[in-house]
Amino acid sequence: MAAIKATFASRQLAFVGARSMHVKLNVSDDQSVASARPFSEVPRPGKLKFIRGFMPGGEFHDKSFLEFTTTLRQKYGDLFIMPGSFGRRDTVVTFSPKDIEMVFRNEGIWPQREGFDSLVYFREHIRPDVFGEKKGLIATQQEEWGKFRSAVNPIFMQPKGLKMYYEPLSNINNEFIERIKEIRDPKTLEVPENFVEEMGRLIFESIALIAFNREMGIIRKRRDNPDALTLFRTSREIFQLTFKLDVQPSIWKLVSTPTYRKMMRALNESLDVAQRMLEESRLELEQKRKSAENMTSTSMMERLVDIDPKIALIMGIDILFAGVDVTATFLSALLLCLSKNQGKQEKLREELLRVMPTKETLLDEERMKDMPYLRAVIKEALRFYPNGLGTFRQCQSDVTLSGYNIPKGSQILLGSNALMKDERYYPRADEFLPERWLRDPETNKKTQISPFTFLPFGFGPRMCIGKRIVDLEMETSLAKIIRNFYVEFNYDASKPYKSFFVMEPAIPFQFKFTDVEQ
Numbered sequence: 001m002a003a004i005k006a007t008f009a010s011r012q013l014a015f016v017g018a019r020s021m022h023v024k025l026n027v028s029d030d031q032s033v034a035s036a037r038p039f040s041e042v043p044r045p046g047k048l049k050f051i052r053g054f055m056p057g058g059e060f061h062d063k064s065f066l067e068f069t070t071t072l073r074q075k076y077g078d079l080f081i082m083p084g085s086f087g088r089r090d091t092v093v094t095f096s097p098k099d100i101e102m103v104f105r106n107e108g109i110w111p112q113r114e115g116f117d118s119l120v121y122f123r124e125h126i127r128p129d130v131f132g133e134k135k136g137l138i139a140t141q142q143e144e145w146g147k148f149r150s151a152v153n154p155i156f157m158q159p160k161g162l163k164m165y166y167e168p169l170s171n172i173n174n175e176f177i178e179r180i181k182e183i184r185d186p187k188t189l190e191v192p193e194n195f196v197e198e199m200g201r202l203i204f205e206s207i208a209l210i211a212f213n214r215e216m217g218i219i220r221k222r223r224d225n226p227d228a229l230t231l232f233r234t235s236r237e238i239f240q241l242t243f244k245l246d247v248q249p250s251i252w253k254l255v256s257t258p259t260y261r262k263m264m265r266a267l268n269e270s271l272d273v274a275q276r277m278l279e280e281s282r283l284e285l286e287q288k289r290k291s292a293e294n295m296t297s298t299s300m301m302e303r304l305v306d307i308d309p310k311i312a313l314i315m316g317i318d319i320l321f322a323g324v325d326v327t328a329t330f331l332s333a334l335l336l337c338l339s340k341n342q343g344k345q346e347k348l349r350e351e352l353l354r355v356m357p358t359k360e361t362l363l364d365e366e367r368m369k370d371m372p373y374l375r376a377v378i379k380e381a382l383r384f385y386p387n388g389l390g391t392f393r394q395c396q397s398d399v400t401l402s403g404y405n406i407p408k409g410s411q412i413l414l415g416s417n418a419l420m421k422d423e424r425y426y427p428r429a430d431e432f433l434p435e436r437w438l439r440d441p442e443t444n445k446k447t448q449i450s451p452f453t454f455l456p457f458g459f460g461p462r463m464c465i466g467k468r469i470v471d472l473e474m475e476t477s478l479a480k481i482i483r484n485f486y487v488e489f490n491y492d493a494s495k496p497y498k499s500f501f502v503m504e505p506a507i508p509f510q511f512k513f514t515d516v517e518q
Helices: 002-027 030-035 047-052 065-076 097-105 117-126 142-156 159-183 195-212 226-246 258-290 300-307 309-339 342-355 372-384 416-421 467-484
Strands: 079-082 091-094 391-394 399-401 404-406 411-414 485-488 497-499 503-505 512-515
Touching (some): 091 097, 097 411, 097 416, 117 258, 159 195, 159 300, 195 226, 195 258, 226 258, 226 309, 258 309, 309 485, 309 503, 467 485
Antiparallel strands (some): 079 091, 391 411
16 A cells, blocks of 8 residues: 555656646747747758768768767757658757757656667567566656556665665675686786676676575676576677667668567567566565565565566566666776776775775665765766767657757657766866865855756656666775775776767776775
């Protein structure tokens, strides 16, 4: 009954908040709509020219999402149309903070975001036996999405639900510390070139703990765990294949391509393993309840299973798919920022030494409250290495963007992440300055930053539901690593990442880890 009340309250809040935002902006927008230029005049490249650009020798060939959209921005300005092809619709792209705010403020009760057509197709046509009417947050729209989000919001968006994970995540990171000591060169203290995979295993272990309420052991104890490795591999494959099928021009909707078939195999593999793991976890939970074992807290997976085992399955799969590669890459970015800014690293370590008297100190809610510089470092790293270009939305009504009328139903790509390195919004944008997120010690005031230029997790009702999980993982991992090691990176880091659908490593991360003595 309590869960039902919480769900109903969440739904009411979402409705009232979205409704008030929607009304507020439309009232003042009549004049701009009347004077707006027609949609047909929005700058755009020709469809054939655009497609040819991705072929060998073309200006977009082998270019990342960020690179080819930046090229289009230089040609056409902050607002342009990216032509659709092979069954895909045209996409309006904007890099204007005012446009981004306009779209978010008018997204309505149930924001619509497209862009994962291959995943939707799999759930609707390949495995409807599993998904049926519940296809998850990624693959649904409108009221169907709203009902699903209302069911899971109380579990994912409330900080108190994550308290129980501080200790197990501390233990997972302690194991990662030991893994670093095992693999680093005894003379140079540098880790191997494939260290990004080790970071991926750390993040996978952390997310799997939340998703399936079990320890996988792939950091050290059971590195060859077959089920865990299947999920680890397929979650990374799926994210990479999504870019090829649903962002780059692809004919998979017309013809079964090799990339499409690889995607379907990966989705099937991950689903089969996840079903088996969740069922095992559910049976273990039932056994504990029957034997009246001391259960002082309820995990997120348990709460999801109590709502609906199918919801637990879908959320488990989705947070792995959306979280492993992205979060592992972000951890590398955090370590890189601190390696290249030793003064900032030392300032963070001074904070950690106060809060964590020993290297083995387990983190808990009380300790985590007193780490403002840790959070500022994480926030600045999100700005310094923006992950991907932004997010998609579909217009719920006619809007005026950069002086052009954009009709209802248009798909829009909001390039907010590109603004994080723009000097107009972030003075000294090319410098890593965590202090920009803290209060000035003399005036006690924070630097004013336009909220629509910093949206690493999106905005509004459809913002990333995994934000609090990512925050918890990064705070725990970074605190443990910097408390245990002085971190250096003694190689060129001028172009450490490439950005396809999201940011991906472009160089080996051979960090040097020197033990902190005290």
